[in-house]
Amino acid sequence: MLRKRFGRLAVTTLAGAMLMAVTACGGGGDTGATSASPGASxxxxxxxxxxxxxxxxxxxxxxxxxxxxxxxxxxxxxxxxxxxxxxxxxxxxxxxxxxxxxxxxxxxxxxxxxxxxxxxxxxxxxxxxxxxxxxxxxxxxxxxxxxxxxxAEQQGSYLAGVAAAAKTKTNHIGFVGGPESKLIQKFEAGYVAGAKATKPDIKIDISYLGADGDFAAFKAPDKGKIAAEKMYQAGADIVYHASGDSGQGVFQAAAAAGADKWAIGVDSDQAQTVKEPELQKIILTSMLKRVxxxxxxxxxxxxxxxxxxxxxxxDLKVDGVGLSTTGDHLSDVQAQIDEAKQKIISGEITVPETP
Amino acid sequence: MRSAALQRAALTLAGAVVAVLLAFVVSSAAIVIAGGSPVTALQAMFDFGETTVAVVNAVTQMLNRATPLFIAGLAVAIGFRMNLFNIGVEGQYRIAAIVAAFVGGQLALPAPIHLTVIILVAMVTGGLYALVPAMLKVYRGVNEVISTIMLNFIALSMAAYLVRGPFAGGQEEGLTTSTPPLPPSGQFPNANFLFQMFGLPAPRGTGLWGFLLVAVLVGVVIWVLLERTRFGFEIRASGLNGPAALASGVNPRQMVISAMVLSGAVAGLIGLPEILGRTYSYGTGFTPQLGFLGIAVALLGRNKPLGIALAALLFAFLDRAATPLQFADIPPSVVSIIQGAIVLMVVIAGEVTRRIALRQEERRAAAGAAAPAPAGVNA
Missing domain, CATH: 3.40.50.2300 (Response regulator)
Incomplete structure (x- = not known):
């Protein structure tokens, strides 16, 4: 009896673990289908x-x-x-x-x-x-x-911080990072510095989806969504993410949070790379990292x-990082952003790399 | 009597083979849906390279993957044998790996002693970390599934903190962090002689991890312990029938604690093949998830050391295939599907063969009861 129940428990747990493994590979599933084009011949x-x-x-x-x-x-x-x-x-x-x-x-x-x-x-x-x-x-x-x-992720993120601080109506913004690694902390440091320089009394919520070395945090849209939902509910109206695939969850949270809630994308111009039109609409800008x-x-x-x-x-000097303008949501604050950009390039502002 | 045992063994083997075949059928369907060809996929999986060096490299990669999987399977199986569901192997091996790597990096000893100290530190740390859920279960009745899952989270975060804080060492300028590197005396010699013995070239890079030999030794010791000692009998007896074991004088509390600690001590070894054989430190890139894979490997191997070894090799074979599959334009997630399907099929096949065996036994018993002569040898 006990043995049977134990066996069932084992199977259920394992099935759950396997399911998780399969979903974790879900994104990778596109790989083969799309990469079939380049002929090896x-x-x-x-x-x-x-x-x-x-x-x-x-x-x-x-x-x-x-x-x-x-x-x-x-x-x-x-x-x-x-x-x-x-x-x-x-x-x-x-x-x-x-x-x-x-x-x-x-x-x-x-x-x-x-x-x-x-x-x-x-x-x-x-x-x-x-x-x-x-x-x-x-x-x-x-x-x-x-x-x-x-x-120079911190420089681009600084501009994202300036944009977020200039655009926020609640004086409250957020940041969602993937694993809490030195790399992602560069994004956070720049973002916070840019926002504080623009509005010293701004409130910034910061959340990481995993510990350093937990690369699965780059692939967890569910966790990204929960983290961003919390921020929007607490009154933040703009959330910047540096969490790879998990950012999809941040966008979903922004779209579900109602009017005047925005998200800032990362690395690619996500207003273009994201497929869903309702998610494209809420992307204020993206911090471009021209990989x-x-x-x-x-x-x-x-x-x-x-x-x-x-x-x-x-870095900013060679446009290695920057902000995207798809959707034209930043035109009213563009002057502020350009000013910050010039100051970083001239060396007047040195953006910190660690929070 | 002999023939009944033989028959059961044959039945188990047949069940396993059918399970693997069925799993490939399921996976083929998945490959076709993904737009690939199952035949190409199968070819890619068995493609170990064209030159001898490439084949040696591929075999090395497979064996290096199988070693930690085998140890993980053993660790989980020890708990399984007495119905203890030690999900905490994941946390136990992480915490053991970082502590062992750090301690090893602090010492300067002659090589054999240095390595022994590292291995012992890992086992003790893993065992102690498993002692927590064991005590909770014995003295407070906390279900070990829940406590070990929770302890996994703690171990993960603690390891992440330690590697960046108190245990940090080495290069600070990069984005990766790691414990101080092990001195040469703390690095396990490779086992490339196993290839050279047969006149084959040595594999590239860090070669075949010498820890493989330790793993084999651990496997043998565990087998003897479980199958040939009183302690092993008591573990199995408690697992099969707790009340009966208690009635025959087995102390259940003591069994829970010793089985759990032994499981944790073996779990402590999981990270060592990599640390002692390749990275020489615990860092950001340390391989996670081996504890969870160990559950699948143990289930697949029926909690027996030999079965676990075969299961670990099968998983390692499939993991290695992930790259050749991509060269053949087939998504690597196929490998996860195959692994999942195999485990599922094996569990089903195990249940089916168990029932068939039971029915045969009943029939044999009935025949034996009907005829006064001993049960037919050819039954």
Whole structure:
């Protein structure tokens, strides 16, 4: 009797766990369907440029960070005739290093690792393949054949903070981050600094969806929705998210919260990448992180024979970060934003990187 | 008597094979829906590469994945054998891994002692963390499922705090954080000689993790403990029939505590293959979720060390296939579907074979009762 009940409990729990695993991979499901287009056969026919790209956990279809990287890769395909191959890691990220090896073994060169989590693995793999050029997004160079691509997220987020503070009617805004990592804290730090500089008495709610290292927090729209709902209910009217795929939940919460509630997107111009029209409407602006430019420029330079070893910083000065204007919601406060931007570029304002 | 046991074994094996086949049928349907071809998918999964080096690399990747899965399965199975549902393996191995990595990074000892200390620290930490739900269950009647789930959250957050705070060390400029690196004496030598013995080339990178041998040893010890000692018998007896075990003199409280602590101690080892064999520290990229996968592996392996080893290898094989599948333009989530389907089918097959075996037993008993002669050998 006990045994039977125990067995049932085991099966139910396991089924639940499996279900969760399947939903966690839901986003990744798009990968194969869409990536079926690039034919592997045009390797010889094209430019001979074979570019490999490894996403981080969260992968394709986040309509944000990873998709921005993919946009750069696709541009390389159309403009440079590159043969491209993109890979997503296992849900727990345990095969990051193996994926880089497999790309190198399959003859891909250059290879781009998307996400700072690749840093330790890339250090080893790059040393094993000295003839292959690598790039890593969000981290500095870790070897003579590695190009680092870093972005001044705090500067772009500062502008998002200025925009939010200038537009809020309740003097209350929010921030939803993915895992509480040093990277996402850069977004928070800039956002808070920008908002406080614009309205010193503004109230800012801050919430993270997971602890450092919990990459699943980039892939949890349900958690993002709950966190944002709380903020809107508490009176916030603009919520900025830096949480990858989880941002979908933030947008849903904004749309459900009623009139005059807004959300700010991240990395990609999310008013365009999000498919649902009712969610597009509530996106005030997006903090653009031009990973696509970084990836494309790296491939292009590499084709021209450039070698790695240094880190390229994309900041406001080179429009590596910025705010999107889709929907034209910011025209009334544009002057304020431009002023802040100029001050950052001139060095008058130094944006903090840690909260 | 012998033939009945043999028959049961054959039935179990047949059930497992049918389950795996059925799982592939279900998965094929999923692949077709996703717009791929099951044949291509199967080819991709068995594609270990063209050169010998590539094959060695692929096998290494698979074995390196199987090692922690096997240990996780063992840890879960120890609890399972006495109906203790230790969901807390996840938290136990995380907390054990970070403490062991930190302590190991602080010491400078001769290699064998250094490694032994790290392994012991991991086991003690895991065991102590499992002691909490065991005590709660024994003295306060708290269901271990609930307490271990809650303790998982605490362990996760605590590990995240420790790695950035008190236990932080090493490079501070990057975005990743980790404990101080292990000195060479705390790094487990690789087991590449297993390949070289057969005249094969050594795999790339950090090679085949030497901890594999420790895992095999742990598997053997657990098998002996569970199947060949009084302690193991008492664990199994408590699991099969608590009241009967109590009546025959088994102390249930003591059994709960020792089984739970043993499960936690083994869980403490799960993170070590990676830490001692590849990363040499506990960091942001530490592999999560192995504790939960251990539940599936233990179920699939029927809570027996040999079965768990096979289940771990099967899961590792499927996990490795995720990349070749993408090269073949098939979504890697197919792997999760196959894994889920296999576990589900195996559970169903297990129930079906159990019922068939039961019916056969009844028939045999009935035949034995009808005829005074001993039960037919060919039954």
């Amino acid at each position: 045009d390797a010889g026919a094209g430019s001979g440029l074979k570019v490999g790209l490894a996403f981080d956990v969260g992968g394709r279809g986040d309509k944000s960070f990873n998709d921005s990287a993919y946009a750069g890769l696709e541009r390389a395909k159309t403009e440079l005739g590159a043969d491209i191959r993109e890979l997503s890691p296992a849900g727990d990220g345990s095969n990051r290093g193996a994926m880089l090896q497999q790309l190198a073994d399959a003859g891909y060169n250059p290879i781009i690792a998307v996400g700072f989590a690749y840093e330790p693995e890339l250090k080893t793999v790059a040393a094993e393949y000295p003839d292959v050029q690598f790039a890593i997004v969000d981290a500095g160079s870790v070897g003579p054949n590695v190009t680092g691509l870093t972005f 696509d430019n970084g990836v494309f420029e790296f491939i292009k330079a590499n084709k021209g024979g450039a070698k790695g070893g240094q880190t390229v910083a994309y």
